[in-house]
Amino acid sequence: MPKIVDSEEYRKELLDKCFDLFANKGYANVTTRQIAKELGISTGAMYHYFPSKQVLFEQLVDRISWQDVKLLKSIAHDGTIAERIYRLGQLLIEYEEHFVKQAVIWTDFYHHHALAEINDNPVLQQVDRRYQEAIEELLDLPDPKLARFVWTLINGILFEQVESAYSFSFAEQIDLLSQMLIAYCEKHLA
Amino acid sequence: MPKIVDSEEYRKELLDKCFDLFANKGYANVTTRQIAKELGISTGAMYHYFPSKQVLFEQLVDRISWQDVKLLKSIAHDGTIAERIYRLGQLLIEYEEHFVKQAVIWTDFYHHHALAEINDNPVLQQVDRRYQEAIEELLDLPDPKLARFVWTLINGILFEQVESAYSFSFAEQIDLLSQMLIAYCEKHLA
Amino acid sequence: MPKIVDSEEYRKELLDKCFDLFANKGYANVTTRQIAKELGISTGAMYHYFPSKQVLFEQLVDRISWQDVKLLKSIAHDGTIAERIYRLGQLLIEYEEHFVKQAVIWTDFYHHHALAEINDNPVLQQVDRRYQEAIEELLDLPDPKLARFVWTLINGILFEQVESAYSFSFAEQIDLLSQMLIAYCEKHLA
Amino acid sequence: MPKIVDSEEYRKELLDKCFDLFANKGYANVTTRQIAKELGISTGAMYHYFPSKQVLFEQLVDRISWQDVKLLKSIAHDGTIAERIYRLGQLLIEYEEHFVKQAVIWTDFYHHHALAEINDNPVLQQVDRRYQEAIEELLDLPDPKLARFVWTLINGILFEQVESAYSFSFAEQIDLLSQMLIAYCEKHLA
DNA sequence: AATGAATGAGGTTTCATTCAT
DNA sequence: TATGAATGAAACCTCATTCAT
Numbered sequence: 001m002p003k004i005v006d007s008e009e010y011r012k013e014l015l016d017k018c019f020d021l022f023a024n025k026g027y028a029n030v031t032t033r034q035i036a037k038e039l040g041i042s043t044g045a046m047y048h049y050f051p052s053k054q055v056l057f058e059q060l061v062d063r064i065s066w067q068d069v070k071l072l073k074s075i076a077h078d079g080t081i082a083e084r085i086y087r088l089g090q091l092l093i094e095y096e097e098h099f100v101k102q103a104v105i106w107t108d109f110y111h112h113h114a115l116a117e118i119n120d121n122p123v124l125q126q127v128d129r130r131y132q133e134a135i136e137e138l139l140d141l142p143d144p145k146l147a148r149f150v151w152t153l154i155n156g157i158l159f160e161q162v163e164s165a166y167s168f169s170f171a172e173q174i175d176l177l178s179q180m181l182i183a184y185c186e187k188h189l190a
Numbered sequence: 191m192p193k194i195v196d197s198e199e200y201r202k203e204l205l206d207k208c209f210d211l212f213a214n215k216g217y218a219n220v221t222t223r224q225i226a227k228e229l230g231i232s233t234g235a236m237y238h239y240f241p242s243k244q245v246l247f248e249q250l251v252d253r254i255s256w257q258d259v260k261l262l263k264s265i266a267h268d269g270t271i272a273e274r275i276y277r278l279g280q281l282l283i284e285y286e287e288h289f290v291k292q293a294v295i296w297t298d299f300y301h302h303h304a305l306a307e308i309n310d311n312p313v314l315q316q317v318d319r320r321y322q323e324a325i326e327e328l329l330d331l332p333d334p335k336l337a338r339f340v341w342t343l344i345n346g347i348l349f350e351q352v353e354s355a356y357s358f359s360f361a362e363q364i365d366l367l368s369q370m371l372i373a374y375c376e377k378h379l380a
Numbered sequence: 381m382p383k384i385v386d387s388e389e390y391r392k393e394l395l396d397k398c399f400d401l402f403a404n405k406g407y408a409n410v411t412t413r414q415i416a417k418e419l420g421i422s423t424g425a426m427y428h429y430f431p432s433k434q435v436l437f438e439q440l441v442d443r444i445s446w447q448d449v450k451l452l453k454s455i456a457h458d459g460t461i462a463e464r465i466y467r468l469g470q471l472l473i474e475y476e477e478h479f480v481k482q483a484v485i486w487t488d489f490y491h492h493h494a495l496a497e498i499n500d501n502p503v504l505q506q507v508d509r510r511y512q513e514a515i516e517e518l519l520d521l522p523d524p525k526l527a528r529f530v531w532t533l534i535n536g537i538l539f540e541q542v543e544s545a546y547s548f549s550f551a552e553q554i555d556l557l558s559q560m561l562i563a564y565c566e567k568h569l570a
Numbered sequence: 571m572p573k574i575v576d577s578e579e580y581r582k583e584l585l586d587k588c589f590d591l592f593a594n595k596g597y598a599n600v601t602t603r604q605i606a607k608e609l610g611i612s613t614g615a616m617y618h619y620f621p622s623k624q625v626l627f628e629q630l631v632d633r634i635s636w637q638d639v640k641l642l643k644s645i646a647h648d649g650t651i652a653e654r655i656y657r658l659g660q661l662l663i664e665y666e667e668h669f670v671k672q673a674v675i676w677t678d679f680y681h682h683h684a685l686a687e688i689n690d691n692p693v694l695q696q697v698d699r700r701y702q703e704a705i706e707e708l709l710d711l712p713d714p715k716l717a718r719f720v721w722t723l724i725n726g727i728l729f730e731q732v733e734s735a736y737s738f739s740f741a742e743q744i745d746l747l748s749q750m751l752i753a754y755c756e757k758h759l760a
Numbered sequence: 761a762a763t764g765a766a767t768g769a770g771g772t773t774t775c776a777t778t779c780a781t
Numbered sequence: 782t783a784t785g786a787a788t789g790a791a792a793c794c795t796c797a798t799t800c801a802t
Contacts, residue, residue: 028218156346183373408598491596536726563753
């Protein structure tokens with residue numbers, strides 16, 4: 001029993017260790033040898049902990065999503081809409097690097113699966129729902145669609161951070177988004 | 191003389207033909223043999239027109255960006271901010287499929303290049319600037335950053351279309367974004 | 381009839397034009413497209429004059445051997461052994477570049493044929509015999525083996541010119557070889 | 571520690587195994603699959619030991635040169651010039667097959683590298699110098715050029731063995747060369 | 761549990777040759 | 782005759798995965 005716990009812990013440790021690698025190079029551009037090297041173990045040992053590269057990646061994505069949701073749930077959920085939006089923004093700014101990488105990896109994940117496969121995967125569906133729920137709970141907007149939409153826009157900003165050399169700062173963009181949301185809420189949800 | 195024109199035309203035709211393939215499967219998941227088959231030519235012929243898979247992909251991205259910018263420039267640039275935002279939204283909705291694929295391919299493109307390489311590439315810089323300019327001109331907002339930000343958010347929505355099975359309709363999301371922008375403008379730019 | 385003559389002349393011209401190319405890069409490192417470009421014609425035209433790359437190469441080797449033999453026969457055949465050896469040396473020095481290239485190409489030629497194939501080829505046998513005869517006639521030594529041996533040693537010096545950065549000058553080496561031959565003849569053939 | 575030794579030993583073993591293949595067919599005419607087959611391993615395993623076909627070949631050439639020099643140094647260096655020349659001849663005759671192949675491969679090696687590249691390569695320069703030194707030491711002639719020249723002539727005879735079906739025996743040619751050298755030395759170096 | 765050498769299918773690319781124009 | 786686009790077999794090489802140790 002305790003051994004399994006250790007092993008389980010070790011697996012999570014390994015997943016965390018290759019987070020950056022996938023975020024920087026993308027799934028298809030990273031070889032199993034590179035992963036093993038980054039993890040400081042042999043390829044054989046890697047296959048002892050994960051049945052395949054694909055499964056390793058999937059477990060990484062899964063783990064990240066839990067971390068994200070946990071982070072989102074850690075924010076205080078009281079106060080006005082404007083206050084809650086502000087707090088979300090502050091969280092994103094604080095963990096900018098993490099969220100940018102998460103967005104990159106998530107994109108890669110979808111690229112490497114057929115859509116049918118994704119929609120049939122109950123684990124992924126659940127993860128997706130949990131993101132949605134976390135945002136919904138936090139912002140507590142009248143329309144759940146609106147919460148999802150906010151997350152969509154945030155992802156847009158996160159992608160932009162990776163891709164463009166000309167983008168202005170993440171904090172500035174998150175601020176701007178907050179102001180837009182607040183203006184929208186004041187006008188339409190008053 | 192006419193031969194060069196034909197050959198150039200044919201190359202563009204070939205690029206258009208593999209647009210969907212890259213959009214659906216991603217750069218690394220498409221083999222040269224698959225591309226050649228999709229194009230209806232032999233791999234040898236493919237290499238007659240493009241020196242490598244990578245260059246083919248780069249030329250595809252380049253071509254798409256020109257098409258996009260041309261589309262953006264085709265919209266009437268007069269009227270109020272709200273009207274212009276509305277027209278941009280209508281264009282995106284009309285060409286939804288195209289713009290979603292473009293976003294996917296663009297993402298893939300960035301994933302398969304080192305950042306340094308991208309920032310050193312004058313062609314890419316120019317393309318990037320042209321996108322920015324096109325949006326700026328169209329929306330004619332007081333702050334150029336704001337225009338870029340709009341494009342960033344639009345890309346977020348486009349990515350969402352690919353990735354999520356639970357997103358609501360593209361048209362609805364674009365509408366929502368328009369309303370947000372209008373609310374923001376009314377409040378801050380009045 | 382005159383047309384065939386022209387065509388034949390043109391073919392020889394083409395062979396001469398690609399002499400340097402093969403000498404510098406070797407058979408396997410030269411592509412048909414490079415040859416065609418060097419010849420200033422299309423690959424299609426090239427295949428009009430030569431049925432294959434291999435045959436083109438063989439005809440080149442054949443042509444070179446005739447030129448060499450012709451050169452060797454052009455020397456005056458009278459005087460003492462020492463004089464004849466001297467004259468041969470002067471010829472080699474005068475046409476150094478040509479003979480070096482010839483040696484390189486000849487080597488390449490053998491490398492790209494199975495030995496059995498070479499020994500079965502009557503044309504090649506004849507060429508080989510003609511070289512031997514030309515040297516024999518020129519040096520007029522008591523033992524025909526000796527003449528062949530001289531040619532063998534000359535080829536060694538020619539190869540050295542290509543391969544080594546440290547070799548001393550071709551003229552010096554040919555001189556040294558002449559002195560050796562003369563010393564040998566004085567001692568053994570007196 | 572012992573593992574590295576084994577691996578290093580195995581690499582040398584692999585090099586020795588493909589010596590004949592390159593000698594018979596030449597670099598460009600041997601495919602990686604053929605090499606792997608000859609070595610009795612998969613292409614993947616081959617690439618585990620050598621980063622490319624070219625590097626494999628270079629390491630083979632390097633290895634051969636060391637073996638040659640070692641052989642040359644193994645001869646007794648005392649006695650008269652005639653005796654030393656005789657001993658060198660006997661060594662060449664004894665290892666005829668090896669030296670012929672070495673000459674062939676060395677030629678091929680030069681053909682597949684740009685001259686500039688060869689002259690810039692310190693390893694190759696050193697190898698070249700070592701050949702020279704070994705011959706110089708062995709023959710102990712008054713002029714170092716003369717020693718190099720002897721090696722040049724020997725190579726000529728070695729090439730002849732490969733190329734010509736009409737050459738007389740290697741032993742006979744080496745004998746003849748010895749007599750020439752001796753005659754030359756008696757006349758000029760007395 | 762751990763290692764890393766080994767596998768071999770499959771990737772990108774090349775190139776001698778053909779053929780419609 | 783001449784062109785050069787097109788072919789496709791085959792080249793070199795990679796890499797996820799396995800397995801003897």
